[in-house]
Amino acid sequence: MIKAWENTFQMPVKGRTSKYPSGRTAGITMVIDKGLGINATKDLMATSADYIDGLKLTFGTSAFYDEKLLREKIEVVREAQVDIFPGGTFMEVAVAQGVYDQYLQRTKELGFNAIEISDGTIEIPDQARKGIIQKAIDKGLKVISEVGKKDPKDEIPIAKMCELIKSDIEAGAFKVIVEAREAGKGVGIYDASGAVEESQVDSIVSGVDDVNNLLWEAPLKNQQLYLILRFGLNVNLGNIAPEDVLALEALRCGLRADTLKRALEETG
Amino acid sequence: MIKAWENTFQMPVKGRTSKYPSGRTAGITMVIDKGLGINATKDLMATSADYIDGLKLTFGTSAFYDEKLLREKIEVVREAQVDIFPGGTFMEVAVAQGVYDQYLQRTKELGFNAIEISDGTIEIPDQARKGIIQKAIDKGLKVISEVGKKDPKDEIPIAKMCELIKSDIEAGAFKVIVEAREAGKGVGIYDASGAVEESQVDSIVSGVDDVNNLLWEAPLKNQQLYLILRFGLNVNLGNIAPEDVLALEALRCGLRADTLKRALEETG
Amino acid sequence: MIKAWENTFQMPVKGRTSKYPSGRTAGITMVIDKGLGINATKDLMATSADYIDGLKLTFGTSAFYDEKLLREKIEVVREAQVDIFPGGTFMEVAVAQGVYDQYLQRTKELGFNAIEISDGTIEIPDQARKGIIQKAIDKGLKVISEVGKKDPKDEIPIAKMCELIKSDIEAGAFKVIVEAREAGKGVGIYDASGAVEESQVDSIVSGVDDVNNLLWEAPLKNQQLYLILRFGLNVNLGNIAPEDVLALEALRCGLRADTLKRALEETG
Structure with a gap:
């Protein structure tokens, strides 16, 4: 559907999933929010709610809001x-301070409906990780887990990463994020300039059951484009800046030059 | 005029054109809009309408708005x-799908008063291009056309580009955009780092009748500065980010260090 | 205090200063504003006022506002x-045009409560600088002065810079900004890529009485991180983008991976 232009023409790339009526399971767009105010949040929801599946109040920024x-x-x-x-x-931080139960409780009380479970900075033994996920699910929270370390020096082997992905999904995680931080440079599948290291992607893909279980953090356009061209318009993407949501949607649907060109070539 | 400071002092660089009463024909600032909501749009108009000549709902982002x-x-x-x-x-996209007439009709109906005509991704024969421009003008739309390809591999010779510029203006285009995309890197007159390739600029300038017919896409500050220093404060610039409009105006008028320094040197 | 999570857990890095009741003298965060509209300004104050000490309407952008x-x-x-x-x-600009008194007068009238005094582009003899600062203080304005040139070709010796810092503080300046421009690249303590040149920092630090008199312009995250790790969570930082205020606060308090990791290592 092309909303305001509905009967005028068609999307060049077809098959985009819809959020409605009950939420997407493929083609997820997760947005990174560094502190949008109420006016900006209302703006974002009015322009883009149909194209956003989740909003992450990133790092510990939610600590600084008035209740x-x-x-x-x-x-x-x-x-x-x-x-x-x-x-x-x-x-x-909550896990490190031994107050994860209280953290879950407060997350629910404040109205959040989902939770991110990661070990980007701290160490969590595999068995504990399962329990952490289970507790969140028991509380009625949707779990998005994450694999990968924030500091490249701590990087874990890809085989281990794939094992975690599998076990997180089995434990009930909705998707597993592949870490790339806010900047998307020098971490995970991206080199220091933000270019995709294809061999890293290959290794992860060949180590997982279903690539749709993954949610790739991809803050930069070249990263979004690579992943869309490789995995299709309904690849799951995260750490999208609020101002880039519609541009990403255009990229997915062939309404931006990079993907339009390929769509035209394919349809002749 | 220095609005809130009107009787306090003067612009270091004088001669800035005004939009009023009937619209500027030189010194154009075109803004790229990737999806501003209503609050942000009102903010932009309140702070900056006097310094903005046009707003482009870039790529196919307008497809995603509710009507x-x-x-x-x-x-x-x-x-x-x-x-x-x-x-x-x-x-x-409309041209490629053979529904350009319907596109024009809907553009008018929705309230747009201008249209961008480009062949950044598709091929349009010269004769068809003239017809496309003419139809838009007949509909009462202001035409901004564009030359240059989005993919550097498709680049056209500068002589051909200059020919198109001339014929677009003859066909009634208001200005002709020199393509640089949203990022301003590795396309048109900019190298992969976003630096200006002067020889490209020279070739274009020497191939056109009037440099004021051109509107240079210049998303980066170094690009804006180069073009202002070369063509004067009233050069036509496009793909300016909404948050950079006042900074650009300051650059034009000598209220930013880079151009202030030169203004002071010139006046002694 | 962790506001909305107050009784849930603690800041990993403790000792953050508070603005209240009477304004911070260490741990200052100065924000660079390129033209926020009213909705965005209200958003910023609602989310972040507790973490912002000052807002600079940067360059000459305030010239373009309606009164x-x-x-x-x-x-x-x-x-x-x-x-x-x-x-x-x-x-x-006001000094160059010989209307500094009128400038001060109008600054007060419009409701500003502070003033930045710099010579990034023009030359000001030392004695005149003292008089300029004094006049602003006499008007009841809080003075933030700045050392460093905008154009690297004009750079002054660090010894001279340290002398100015000392004399500005003696003359009553609240803090002295170390220049880095909006971009934080190729100027002052930063190289062309924005990396910190430690030897420059060392020279400045060893030439001043109290590093807390300095306010470091640090628009990029790597710069903020370096300065926090070197000088502690309450280092004074400036030219922070509005959208980065909460991210910076998270970095100061150990609620972002880079500083959380160190905090956990230190507490064992």
Whole structure:
């Protein structure tokens, strides 16, 4: 559907999944939110809610909101049928301080409906990880887990990463994020300039059952383009900047030169 | 005029054109809009309408707006006496699908008052291009055309580009955009790092009748600065990010260090 | 304090100063504003006022505001107990045009409560500089001065810079900014890529009485991180983008991976 132009023409690339009525399971777009205010949040939901599956209040930024403002923001986002959750680093702090149960409790109370579970900075033994995921699910939270370390020096072997992906999904995680941080440079599948290291992607893909279980953090356009061309318009992407949501949607659907060109070549 | 400081002091660089009463023909600033919501659009018009000549809903992003929201946004922009138009890629999709007439019709109906005509991705024979421009003018739309390919592999010779510029202007285009994409890197007059390739600029300039017919896409500050220093404060610039409009105006008028320094040197 | 999560857990890095009740003298965060509209300004104050000490309407951008809008914006910012001032370049224009007294007068009238005093582009003899600072203080304005040239070709010796820092503080400046421009590249303590040149930092530090008198312009994350790791969470930082305020606060307090990791290592 081309909304305001509905009967005028068609999407060059067809097959985009819809969020409605009950949420997408493929073609996910997760947005990174570094502190949008209420006006900006309302703007984002009005222009883009149909194209956003989840909003992450990244790092520990949610710590700095007044409670009233945070509740109001969460409500605006939830009304637009968008998942909302605090950043994984925040959850890691709770685990490190031994207060994960209280963290889950408060996450629910504040109105978040999802949670990110990661070990980007701290160490979590495999068995504990399963329990952590289970507890969140028991609380009624949607779990998005993450693999990969924030500091490249701590990187884990890809075989280990694939094992975690598998076991997280088995434990009930909705998707497993492949870490790339906010900047998308020098971490995970990206080199220091942000270019994709194809061999890394190959290794991950060949080590997992279903690539649709993965949610690739891809803050830069070249990364989004690579992943769309490789895995199709409904690849799951994360750490998308709020101002890039419609541009990404255009890229997925062939309404931006890079993917339009290929669509035209294919249809002749 | 220095608005809130009107009687305090003067612009270091004088001669900036005004939009009023009937629109600027030199010194154009075109803004690239990737999906501003209503609050942000109102903010932009309130702070910057006097310094913005046109707003482009870039790529095919306008496809993703609800009709009501799109109409409201267009109204806010038009009330501020700013031109508004969908991105050229969107028009190329319509041409490729053989529904250009319907596209023009809908563009008008939705309230847009201008249109971008480009062949950044598709091929359009010269004769057809003239007809496309003419039809838009007949519909009462202001035409901004564009030369240059989005993919550097498809680049056309500069002589050909200059020919198109001339014939577009003859056909009634208001200005002809020199393509640089959103990023301004590795395309047209910019190298992979975004630096200006002077020899490219020289070739274009020597091939056109009037450099004021051109509107240079210049998303990066070094590009804006180069073009202002070379062609003067009233050079036509496009793909300016919304958050950079006042910074660009400061650069034009000598209220930013780079151009202030030169203004002070010149006046002694 | 972790606001909305207050009784859930603790900041990993402790000792962050508070703005309240009477303004911070260490741990300053100065934000660079290139033209935020009223909605965006209200958003910023609602989410982040507790973490912002000052807002700079950078370069000469304040010249382009309608008086009514500018007054309204200043009021919103002042109500949030945030200092607000025009960019130093604007003050340099006034000095160059011989209307500094009128500039001070108008700055006060419009509602600004602070002023930036710099010589990034123009030359100001030492004695005149003292007089300029004194006059602003006499008017009841908080003075933030700046050392360093915008054009690297004009760079002054660090010994001279340290002398100016000392004499500005003696003359009553609240803090002295170490210049890095909006981009933070190829200027002052940063090389062309934005990396910190440690030897430059060392020289400045060893030439001043109290490093807390300095406010380091640090627009890029790697710069903020370096300065926090070197000088502690309460280092004074400037030219922070509005959208980065909460991310910076997270970095200061160990709620972002880079500083969380170190905090966990230190506490075992």
